[in-house]
Amino acid sequence: MLKTTGVPDKALILTRFPDDVILGKPKAITECYEPIPCNPCETSCPFEAITVGEDINTPPKVDFDKCTGCGICVYNCPGLAIIVAQLKNDKAYFKIPYEFIPMPEVGETVHAINRAGEIIGEAKIEKVTLRKKQDKTALIDVSTNTELIHEFVTIRRMR
Amino acid sequence: MKHVDLLIIGGGPSGLAAAKMAAESGVSSLIIERDTKVGGQLVKQTHMFFGSEKQYAKTRGINIAEILINDCKEHDDKISYMTETTVVGLYPDYVVTVMDRNHKYSKIKANTILVATGASEKVLAFENNDLPGIYGAGAVQTLMNVHGVLPGQDVVMVGSGNIGLIVSYQLMQAGVNVKRVIEAASVIGGYKVHASKLKRLGVEITTNMTVKSAQGNGALESIVVQKLDDDWQFIPGTEEEISVDALCISVGLSPLSNLLSMVGCEMKYVSALGGNVPVIDHSHETTVPNIFVAGDVCGVEEASSAIVEGYYVGLIIGNRLGKTHPHYERLIQDFTQQLDNLRSGPFGEKTRSGLAQLRGEQHA
Amino acid sequence: MRIKEHPILDFKETKKLHFMYNGKQVYGFEGDTIASALHALGIKTLRHSIELKRPRGFYCAIGNCASCNMIVDGTPNVRTCITPLKEGMQVETQKDKGVYNETR
Ligand SMILES: Cc1cc2nc3c(=O)[nH]c(=O)nc-3n(C[C@H](O)[C@H](O)[C@H](O)COP(=O)(O)OP(=O)(O)OC[C@H]3O[C@@H](n4cnc5c(N)ncnc54)[C@H](O)[C@@H]3O)c2cc1C
Ligand code: SF4
Ligand code: SF4
Ligand code: FES
Numbered sequence: 001m002l003k004t005t006g007v008p009d010k011a012l013i014l015t016r017f018p019d020d021v022i023l024g025k026p027k028a029i030t031e032c033y034e035p036i037p038c039n040p041c042e043t044s045c046p047f048e049a050i051t052v053g054e055d056i057n058t059p060p061k062v063d064f065d066k067c068t069g070c071g072i073c074v075y076n077c078p079g080l081a082i083i084v085a086q087l088k089n090d091k092a093y094f095k096i097p098y099e100f101i102p103m104p105e106v107g108e109t110v111h112a113i114n115r116a117g118e119i120i121g122e123a124k125i126e127k128v129t130l131r132k133k134q135d136k137t138a139l140i141d142v143s144t145n146t147e148l149i150h151e152f153v154t155i156r157r158m159r
Numbered sequence: 160m161k162h163v164d165l166l167i168i169g170g171g172p173s174g175l176a177a178a179k180m181a182a183e184s185g186v187s188s189l190i191i192e193r194d195t196k197v198g199g200q201l202v203k204q205t206h207m208f209f210g211s212e213k214q215y216a217k218t219r220g221i222n223i224a225e226i227l228i229n230d231c232k233e234h235d236d237k238i239s240y241m242t243e244t245t246v247v248g249l250y251p252d253y254v255v256t257v258m259d260r261n262h263k264y265s266k267i268k269a270n271t272i273l274v275a276t277g278a279s280e281k282v283l284a285f286e287n288n289d290l291p292g293i294y295g296a297g298a299v300q301t302l303m304n305v306h307g308v309l310p311g312q313d314v315v316m317v318g319s320g321n322i323g324l325i326v327s328y329q330l331m332q333a334g335v336n337v338k339r340v341i342e343a344a345s346v347i348g349g350y351k352v353h354a355s356k357l358k359r360l361g362v363e364i365t366t367n368m369t370v371k372s373a374q375g376n377g378a379l380e381s382i383v384v385q386k387l388d389d390d391w392q393f394i395p396g397t398e399e400e401i402s403v404d405a406l407c408i409s410v411g412l413s414p415l416s417n418l419l420s421m422v423g424c425e426m427k428y429v430s431a432l433g434g435n436v437p438v439i440d441h442s443h444e445t446t447v448p449n450i451f452v453a454g455d456v457c458g459v460e461e462a463s464s465a466i467v468e469g470y471y472v473g474l475i476i477g478n479r480l481g482k483t484h485p486h487y488e489r490l491i492q493d494f495t496q497q498l499d500n501l502r503s504g505p506f507g508e509k510t511r512s513g514l515a516q517l518r519g520e521q522h523a
Numbered sequence: 524m525r526i527k528e529h530p531i532l533d534f535k536e537t538k539k540l541h542f543m544y545n546g547k548q549v550y551g552f553e554g555d556t557i558a559s560a561l562h563a564l565g566i567k568t569l570r571h572s573i574e575l576k577r578p579r580g581f582y583c584a585i586g587n588c589a590s591c592n593m594i595v596d597g598t599p600n601v602r603t604c605i606t607p608l609k610e611g612m613q614v615e616t617q618k619d620k621g622v623y624n625e626t627r
Contacts, residue, residue: 003346004366006354034351035504037463038209040217056211057504076217078207079352099332101530117361135219136531137207154359193586194605195556205531219531243605245586260606262598279587289590291567291580298584298604306559307534309524333526377578378567415587 007116008033013150017085018064023149026069026086026093030060031153032079044076071095071129075137085149092149093126098138102157103128110155112144120151163189165476166255166269168246168418171199172462173454174275175227176469177476182234184477184484189267190238191257193245198224199277200297201462203304205332206325209350213497214463221304223462249274249418251447271449271476274419275469278412278433278455283317286372292379296326296409303333311405315382316340317370321349323409324357330407331360338401341368345389350506371398373406382406412459419456422447431513433459438517443472451476458517460502460510467497525563542612557603557614558584558591569593569603570617593617 002008008031016029028049030041039052041060049066050073052058069084074097084095104110104125112123127141144152165181167174170192178188190197204220215223231238241257247264248256254268280295282288292311294302296318299310314335316327319342327337340357345366347354354364371385371393386397413434420426424445425438436457437445444451453472454465471494474484484490502510526534537553544561551560558569558581568578569591581591586605595601596613599621603614 002351002355004364006347006351006358006364008351008355031355032352036209036350036352036506037211037501037504038216039211040207043212044217055503056500057507078209078217079350080356081352099530101528113359113361115355115359117358135207135222156361195607221532243607262601279585280583282582289572289577289579291569291578294581295583298582301584301604302559302562303526304532306555306563307526307529307532308559308563309526310562312524332530378580 002033005116010150013115016062017150020087020149022064023085023087026071026084026095027064028062028067028069028073028082029085030062030073030077030082032059032077032081035059036079038078040076040078041073041082045073046070069095071139075134075139080137083153087146087149090146091143092146092152093141093143094152096140096142096154098140098155099136103130103138104140104155104157108157110142110157112148112152113154113156114151115153119156121145121148123152123155125155160254161265161267163187163267163269164480165189165271165273166191166267167273167275168249168255169199169275169277169454169456170194170197170240170242171275171277171454171465172201172223172227173277173465173469173472174199174273175231176466177273177275177453177473178238179227179230179234180470180473180484180490181477182231182237184474184487185237185482186477186480187237188239189269190240191244191246191255191267192240192242195243197228197240197242201227203297203300204325204462205304205329208463210461210463210501211497214466214501216463220462223466227466246418249422251422253449271451271480273451273453273472273476274416274456275452275454276415276418276456278414278459280408281411281413283370283408283410285370287375288373290373290375290379291377292375292404293373293406293408296322296407299405299407300326300329303335304329309333309335310407311403312336313338313403314405314407315370315384315401315403316407316409318342318409318411319347319349319354319364319366320409320411321353322412323407324349324353326407326409327357327362328353328360331357331362335405337362338403339384340364341370341384342366343369343387343391370406379404379406412455414456414459416456419445419450419452422450424450427517429458429513429516431509432457432517436517440518442475443468444475449479458510458513464498464501464510467494467501470494471498540608540610542608542610542614544614545616551608553608555608557593557595557601557606557608557612559604560608561603561614568616571619573620576618592621594621599623
């Protein structure tokens with residue numbers, strides 16, 4: 001599927017998620033399945049939680065013990081292939097990269113979107129961060145239903 | 160006649176990188192660029208780059224161009240430029256003919272020449288493929304990201320290589336509706352992270368499909384796409400009409416190597432490298448002594464490798480002209496390693512086999 | 524159509540430049556090439572093919588394919604995709620191989 005449509009299979013996606021207990025804390029989910037010459041995720045993580053290794057074609061691996069869910073890798077990944085996920089207070093929380101205008105506003109209700117680009121529910125914008133060092137890739141904190149934890153990947157504004 | 164030590168044809172990433180290393184070695188150079196400014200393909204690339212820190216990964220292409228240009232500015236005494244000037248002839252006596260912005264011709268002689276002309280986008284044959292509104296994907300990127308002008312409202316992208324995927328994403332960022340990305344092969348050509356990024360936006364990517372014809376009165380109004388089987392034959396009855404006002408073609412690049420043929424360099428057709436490329440040795444020298452190449456002109460790859468090749472060749476040329484960089488050995492080793500590393504994965508396989516074919520080596 | 528707002532790029536408004544397109548006064552902006560200025564005005568046909576007289580627009584935008592050749596200030600075969608727009612330019616659709624008026 002990934003090869004023909006750009007949508008990874010559910011089984012593949014699950015290989016990047018830790019279990020729900022670990023997800024009680026925010027953790028980076030690296031959806032970068034293919035060996036490509038790239039490693040900014042590794043070099044940008046201040047906690048050395050992501051490993052690519054000597055051969056920069058190796059797909060990244062996250063050490064969930066070290067990952068604090070800070071989100072720095074999210075806006076440093078040129079493939080926009082990393083999100084941070086968390087299960088907390090009966091809600092699913094995410095940090096996602098966003099490079100479109102207009103930027104959503106805090107409190108705004110937006111569509112929750114899955115990996116096929118389909119609307120799967122609603123989500124709420126919790127926070128929008130766009131500092132200078134992020135170089136125009138915004139980091140958006142968003143919450144949605146817990147059932148969407150493995151489905152949600154991005155937002156679309158309702159216009 | 161003007162006479163220079165090193166003449167660099169093309170001010171893209173490879174040309175600029177070479178000028179910098181040559182300057183650090185003590186060699187003066189003249190960069191000739193046909194566009195209004197140097198930077199090559201980078202000046203329109205608004206996305207963050209892959210690679211590692213040494214190749215400016217996670218920096219946007221436009222900013223990498225700035226870094227390279229600023230690096231060269233630090234050697235203002237050694238690097239000079241002629242922009243809006245096209246090299247139209249390259250001759251065995253190391254003389255080039257250039258045409259300047261006023262369509263005036265003149266000649267320049269050089270001791271060594273670096274050809275860093277890059278590559279050009281291939282065209283695709285289909286009915287009415289010359290209608291205004293049908294563009295190379297890179298052309299659309301230039302129009303949109305350099306000049307701030309939209310190519311149209313509704314676009315279809317032909318080709319799912321990295322360029323097709325990246326330009327589609329950038330079209331969406333500029334507010335253009337990308338109706339679909341179509342790909343003749345049975346799998347997506349570019350990095351899947353780029354494909355997934357597009358898919359999330361709701362852009363459909365259809366494999367085994369190509370464009371059959373275009374229609375429009377004076378300019379593009381619609382296209383007909385059709386499914387292909389795995390032998391690239393049209394499947395009858397699968398035609399579909401899509402209304403678009405722009406169509407982007409992104410079916411690969413071919414090296415701009417005609418100047419090299421002209422001067423008599425031995426050439427070889429290597430499809431894995433994009434087409435007709437010069438036969439070179441490990442120092443990137445062609446079969447005509449003192450004529451060197453770097454970047455896409457000797458094999459279509461990526462900006463990251465074009466930059467490293469430029470640095471590498473800049474060092475070699477310095478050395479050839481009797482001006483060896485103070486850290487020559489270490490840097491040569493470093494750049495060689497970087498290139499190997501960039502080319503080591505599955506996406507580098509094409510380049511590895513192409514280079515092996517070019518050098519007449521066995522490829523494992 | 525010109526991009527007004529962009530998530531990554533800043534397009535600052537530059538100086539308006541007036542020029543003549545097939546005898547009509549139009550305008551573009553500093554930083555435009557002739558081709559980008561025309562495109563922003565919705566003009567996609569820049570020349571006609573030599574044999575069949577089919578309309579042509581630009582294709583490569585890097586000065587390589589000649590698809591964008593026009594007559595500029597009387598000179599034919601100017602690659603308008605890499606030629607900066609200047610105030611007062613006379614730009615015309617090219618319909619043939621191009622006739623050079625003077626030997627230069
Ligand atoms: C649309 C697009 C998207 C891309 N995306 C990526 C990406 O995401 N990541 C990545 O790593 N790479 C990417 N690339 C590839 C990358 O841009 C090229 O590999 C790189 O620019 C090659 O560098 P170069 O210096 O060899 O050539 P170029 O950048 O093409 O520069 C060559 C220069 O030579 C000039 N020139 C050519 N002929 C003449 C002549 N006769 N006289 C004077 N000047 C001349 C040209 O005007 C140009 O400025 C992309 C390329 C394109 C087209
Ligand atoms: S979220 Fe923070 S800690 Fe976790 S991998 Fe990314 S950068 Fe490292
Ligand atoms: S930075 Fe992103 S695209 Fe690059 S290897 Fe890491 S996860 Fe993959
Ligand atoms: S569009 Fe190709 S030369 Fe201008």
